[in-house]
Amino acid sequence: MYQATIKEVIDFEGIGLHTGEYCKIRLHPDDSYKGIRFLIKGDYVPANYRYVVNTKYSTDLGKGDRVIKTVEHLMAVLYMLGIDNLVIEVLKGWEVPAMDGSGYFFYKNLKKLIQKLDREKEILEIKSPISVKNCTARIEALPFDQFLAEYVGSVEGLLKDCRVRFKGNAKGLVFARTFCFDHQVEALRKAGLAKGGSLENAVVFGKDGKVYNFGGLRSKDEPIRHKLLDLIGDLYLLGKQIKGRIISYYGGHSLNYDLVKSLADL
Numbered sequence: 001m002y003q004a005t006i007k008e009v010i011d012f013e014g015i016g017l018h019t020g021e022y023c024k025i026r027l028h029p030d031d032s033y034k035g036i037r038f039l040i041k042g043d044y045v046p047a048n049y050r051y052v053v054n055t056k057y058s059t060d061l062g063k064g065d066r067v068i069k070t071v072e073h074l075m076a077v078l079y080m081l082g083i084d085n086l087v088i089e090v091l092k093g094w095e096v097p098a099m100d101g102s103g104y105f106f107y108k109n110l111k112k113l114i115q116k117l118d119r120e121k122e123i124l125e126i127k128s129p130i131s132v133k134n135c136t137a138r139i140e141a142l143p144f145d146q147f148l149a150e151y152v153g154s155v156e157g158l159l160k161d162c163r164v165r166f167k168g169n170a171k172g173l174v175f176a177r178t179f180c181f182d183h184q185v186e187a188l189r190k191a192g193l194a195k196g197g198s199l200e201n202a203v204v205f206g207k208d209g210k211v212y213n214f215g216g217l218r219s220k221d222e223p224i225r226h227k228l229l230d231l232i233g234d235l236y237l238l239g240k241q242i243k244g245r246i247i248s249y250y251g252g253h254s255l256n257y258d259l260v261k262s263l264a265d266l
């Protein structure tokens with residue numbers, strides 16, 4: 001398997017989910033084999049776990065005052081498309097645009113731009129089981145002959161212990177939008193988050209699985225699929241594809257980050 005970049009420059013723009021600001025990023029082809037890098041105010045911030053500055057409600061990268069929020073959906077799409085090298089120039093704002101809250105627009109536009117490079121991909125192979133946990137969640141990483149990622153989760157009033165799986169079919173995940181509950185909105189806004197959140201870029205649940213969005217869910221397990229998308233995006237902060245099986249039970253960005261740090265130490 002060879003590394004890849006993209007054939008030509010492409011822009012993505014729109015409101016940032018948390019900052020509420022208009023954001024614009026420009027993806028440049030790159031064949032310097034330096035991985036995925038954000039270019040912020042003239043300085044590079046690698047898309048690498050070493051530069052994670054926040055994992056609460058989103059995964060944010062930064063170096064000093066150069067910060068880019070909510071990288072996970074774009075990173076998940078780059079992982080699934082096998083794109084290894086890119087310069088992502090941050091032109092406006094300090095967040096990856098939310099688009100429709102899923103990875104769909106990134107996927108649709110980048111899929112046709114893949115450009116193979118000459119060097120072999122770097123693969124991180126899980127040779128023995130590892131697990132990380134906190135009070136309510138755990139993630140296991142197990143040896144396996146390919147990359148397989150699974151998420152087991154529940155949504156109050158809608159889904160109980162629902163399991164979804166990624167074995168290579170990006171289309172099964174990229175459509176799944178970010179979500180929250182109506183009772184969380186006020187607290188998020190008070191914390192200065194979700195300022196750009198709306199029914200245009202997030203699913204909002206009420207009691208008993210009620211969905212506020214016109215048209216409802218894109219699949220019954222959409223929120224669980226989104227959590228798996230988040231997991232894959234966070235895993236890509238290793239900067240490598242993984243050979244192994246990852247199973248998350250109710251995990252989120254912080255636990256994903258813990259796993260990535262454990263895997264990086266292998």
Ligand code: ZN
Nearest residue numbers: 072178226230
């Ligand atoms: Zn997400």
